[in-house]
Amino acid sequence: MALSRKNKQITIQKNEFEILSLIKEGMLGTCTHLMSEEERDEVAQTGKFRGEITPYSLTFSPLLSEKIIEQSRIGDVLEFVCEDKVVGEITLKSKFKTSKNVKDIFSPNTCSLDDLGKFCIGGEFEIYNSHIKKIKEDFIRVKNNINAQKITAIVSSFDPLHRAHERMFRWTIDKADLVVIFLIESYGENGLEFSVKQKYLQDFIQKYLPPDRVFVFPLKNIDIFHSHLNPVLESVIAKSLGCTKLVVGQNHTGLGMFYYHNQPQTILDDFSKECGIEIIVLPEFVFCEECKMIVSTKSCPHGLHHHMKYNSNSLRNLLRLGIIPPSVFMRREISTSILTHLFPNRFKNMQKLYNDLFVTSEIVERRKDEEFYEQLLKTYQMTYMV
Structure with a gap:
């Protein structure tokens, strides 16, 4: 106006x-x-x-x-x-x-x-x-279309989106009619741009999750959530949208987790009782070298010296250095999306570089940076020689 x-x-x-x-x-x-x-x-x-x-x-x-x-x-x-x-x-x-x-x-x-x-x-x-009003209306429409009763919320920056996040998504979807992902701004100068995160999150949902049961609620240009200092505020926005559960990780910055009579307690316990929203605190997920899979630290019998951790800061630092994280940490589509954004037009002779290294058809095809990164990651996963 x-x-x-x-x-x-x-x-x-x-x-x-x-x-x-x-x-x-x-x-x-x-x-x-x-x-x-x-x-x-x-x-x-x-x-x-x-x-x-x-x-x-x-x-x-x-x-x-x-x-x-x-x-x-x-x-x-x-x-x-x-x-x-x-x-x-x-x-x-x-x-x-x-x-x-x-x-x-x-x-x-x-x-x-x-x-x-x-x-x-x-x-x-x-x-x-108000675009917030429009997003809320879209959410209500999706909710009504599938008659969702059990609605679970997740609040995170997904900077970057890694395999532990995937495990959390699938666990949550199994127990809910609809999952609402509140995508928040990244904390600090080293964070990825919101549009980049929104793109690879939406692409991942469309390809690997049931898209009709996952709703992304972007909280762009809002910095009150990005430091994760007040999980009660996250609970309030989830409850206000009609969510019945909120899933958080035990490493949440402001959770204040402690044990009383050998039972885990958090600052969200009182809020949960008074407001009628269930708070689920998930254990930390790691990749165990012995189990050969993603496990929780609570369920895995092996020691920490066998655990590979999903540390967002370290993965982000690798990407900013131009290093592709192993696929055990992140899907190659997400890594390539981020690297292409961070290093636009990185390769001067992309077409020649691709043709000299990888299998191509007889038809000359124009290659993009994303395709090169993806093919490179595929090659990393080959086990022909050890």
Whole structure:
């Protein structure tokens, strides 16, 4: 929508726009507006909003428009502007000072108020052309088409997608009518681009999983999930979409797993009981040299010196160095997709290189980088000579 001059305008960032879209669609709890000061204090004191567990208050302090907020009055209509476009509006119902004792949904990992505005705004708001709304509608359509009752959620960056993820997918699909994969942004500068991850994830689902029973919900340009510091927030978005289970790995950064009377406990146990969503904590998956297959550390009788681990950081570092991970770690289609993106037009004489090394038909075919990587990986797997 073009810029309008009839109302005061608040400039927001892309991340803030996406979070507002999640709030409006009720995907961060039952609250679909920006909270007032009283509601914020309720969350700060009880950890709940109207009886529902809420990890962060849904308050907003627009840093880029402090003067406009300060000059605004209750009842004013303020337009949200993102990337020079009007993307929504809010009818100002309350305005109050920020508090250093409260972490809001827009800056959950901020330790100080140095990067926050002076005032929070509260009230009902609208978001125009929300793609989050469209994705949610697509999900509901898929859910209704298969009459899904048991819906399981997985939240991960899949950076990169490796064999242990595959094991988790198949285990989850076996026990659910529908699996929702929340694809989140990668953490840190070394992460892969979102579009690359989305492509190889969708390609993998179409080729190796029942696509009608897996729904990918992309959370692009949203950084509140990418550090995996608050699994309760992941549980909230899964519950808000109607999921009955959430699957997490025991190595989840913010899980806080401990044992009490020899039984595993996590910080999600209370949330699970109160909100009616089952939390399943999967053990770590490894490849055992003795078992000759992917196993869990809980079920394998062999020691750690026989286990090859699926470490995402190490696999990503190999790929960024241009090294193809062995197929025992990752499927060749995923490796080739990532390498082609990281090293575009890497080979100057691709056609000659391919023809000189590999079997070709008599018809001259134009080869791509992906085909070279795939053929190279196939050759690595040949066992003619040891």
